[in-house]
Amino acid sequence: MKKTMYEKIWDSHFVVEAPGQAPLLYVDRHLMHEVTSPQAFEGLRLANRKVRNPHSILATMDHCVPTKDRDLPIADPIAKKQIETMADNCQENGLNLYDMKNPNNGVIHIVVPEHGFVHPGMIVVCGDSHTATHGAFGALAFGIGTSEVEHVMATQTLPQKKSKTMLIQIDGELSKYASAKDIALAITGKIGTAGGTGYVIEYAGEAITKLSMEGRMTLCNMAIEAGARAGLVAPDQKTYDYLKGREFVPSGENWDKALAYWKSLPTDKGAEYDTTITLNAANIEPQVTWGTSPEQVTGVTSIIPAPEDFDDEIKRQACENALNYMGLKAHTKITDIAVDLIFIGSCTNGRIEDFRIAADIAKGTKVADNVTAIAVPGSYHVKKQAEDEGLDKVFIDAGWEWRDPGCSMCLAMNGDELTVGQRSASTSNRNFEGRQGKGGRTHLVSPAMAAAAASAGHFVDIRNL
Amino acid sequence: MQPYNKHQSIAALMNRSNVDTDQIIPKQFLKKVERSGFGIHLFHDWRYNEDGSKNADFELNKPAFKGAKILVVGDNFGCGSSREHAPWAIEDYGFNTIISTSYADIFYNNCFKNSILPIIATKKQLADLMGEISANEGVSFTVDLEKQQLTTPAGNGFTFEIDPFRKENLAKGLDDIGLTLLQTDAIDQYEAKHKQNFPWLWA
Ligand code: SF4
Helix, strand or coil, X not given: CCCCHHHHHHHHHEEECCCCCCCEEECCEEEECCCCCHXXXXXXXXXXXXXXXXXXXXXXXXXXXXXXXXXXXXXXXXXXXXXXXXXXXXXXXXXXXXXXXXXXXXXXXXXXXXXXXXXXXXXXXXXXXXXXXXXXXXXXXXXXXXXXXXXXXXXXXXXXXXXXXXXXXXXXXXXXXXXXXXXXXXXXXXXXXXXXCXXXXXXXXXXXXXXXXHHHHHHHHCCHHHCCCEEEECCCHHHHHHHCCCCCCCCHHHHHHHHHHHHCCCCCCCCCCCEEEEEEHHHCCXXXXXCCCCCCEEECCCECCCHHHCCCHXXXXXXXXXXXXXXXXXXXXXXXXXXXXXXXXXXXXXXXXXXXXXXXXXXXXXXXXXXXXXXXXXXXXXXXXXXXXXXXXXXXXXXXXXXXXXXXXXXXXXXXXXXXCCEEEECCCCCCCCCCCCCCEEEECCHHHHHHHHHHXXXXXXXXX | CCCCCCEEEEEEEEXXXXXXXXXXXXXXXXXXXXXXXXXXXXXXXXXXXXXXXXXXXXXXXXXXXXXXXXXXXXXXXXXXXXXXXXXXXXXXXCCCEEEEXXXXXXXXXXXXXXXXXXXXXXXXXXXXXXXXXXXXXXXXXXXXXXXXXXXXXXXXXXECCCCHHHHHHHHHCCCHHHHHHCCHHHHHHHXXXXXXXXXXXCC
């Protein structure tokens, strides 16, 4: 039988299906951060259970960590306790933790690929919905709840229901400065935040093959914004080149064995998907969200829609609520929206490539009056590499703040946040009400779009720069 | 876990779609290391005014919905993050049943780990239920998991679908981990095979 990549990974991880229960799948890698794990460790302790395979786990601290003055004690006592609990739990169970001061520290989904901890064909879980990121390597990677975190720690397996498969075929060539982020936002705009519910998405086509590994990670990262638990890209030479030589990647004879397996993973010719969607990359403009859901998005040359523009009653209402919350008028040009704060970072766009593109645009400019711009590398390694390339100087000279790594303003748990009514251009992944601070207004964009807005003080069509 | 028993209770209406987990439980409450006590923060930003007083305009603050165990909401409930704090807050507040046309995948899964039954209705069924509640705030519905049956005074009830294993585990309050551990032999066998097939992962 011809199989999709998803089906191949499913089959090779199938453990058992007990009568009346869901099939159990074996989990190869388990990623952790401080927010969704403490109650799972507590559960294990109370039930007197042990972590079955400590080597399958890699943990970091990212959500609550400060991005400046990291040498000072954490001011928020509850965040401090969460950080300390993480350290204690990892120590007690013998887990590999990149704590706040570790040179490997950073946002979980940035750090994991840097060390080659995820390989093609694996099943990877994390108590975090953006686990989908690792699908860029051809691994089945998805977010789970805290009860499931506990389940995986205790049993190395998860009961799972088979997902449907969706192929998103993107041919054609992206225009200059349009990026993986714009593809991801355009997809969410097209199919909606529930469009992928119940599916695993496989991205394929010329535009995807051409993306760098960083770009593929950005794309798969936002599979969840389109409702899919996981996104997948078939591994190819770029994947193997990226992995080779990294810490957790095999070498010598084992590399050859692994490579042979990885090469067997791509979807068989003629295998069928439950749904197929096609897009032409050439038609994807730089995207800007205007509302409070990632599906409320449009191209930079467009105008903000009015509620009447939607036939669907629910969408009409959502548009009205969003314009209200966002303090925007219908039919305003996207390029007329003025911004107060620029954030480049997060597991969506906190990689070296993102800072290179942003620096390219920021070079020789100045952050506009009344605008604050912060650059938050996804990890200490990204930070160091950027500094080695002199990118930090470009940002600082242009009036940006250059911070330590962490989730930071992506979800504003660590004290970096918008104030009521403040408007951001942000490279993160969610523009929900209050996501970046109560009353804060978020516009999701690519790093290039964010950097251009920093000096202009409003959105600009970067293709005209 | 609590077994899920047949019950009759007030159905609260929150006619909003795409309610995301950041609304269900805003992130400032995710720093706790305990599993309990999230109910008072449920829908925090909608539920409370700036000064901490209750927002009288917020649906769930209506006196008629006090003590409701059933929450009737718009499409695509629970989208966004994987935070299980969302179902923890819902359960701790007192709900054990949600009715919507669709749920985000991770949220849907998380409900079953917390004795919450997420019922899937068609658009028409949901609209009828919403109509019935709007016309008669404080009305009680009956949920019978065993029969997969929802009943309402105005006759807008229906039978709903649910996976047999989820139904069984919810009805009996079974612990998933305990059930999986019964399969330890199969897991051991699989792992031995895994070591042979993927030796580089065990080197
Ligand atoms: S950067 Fe944002 S989306 Fe990514 S893990 Fe952190 S909080 Fe979640």
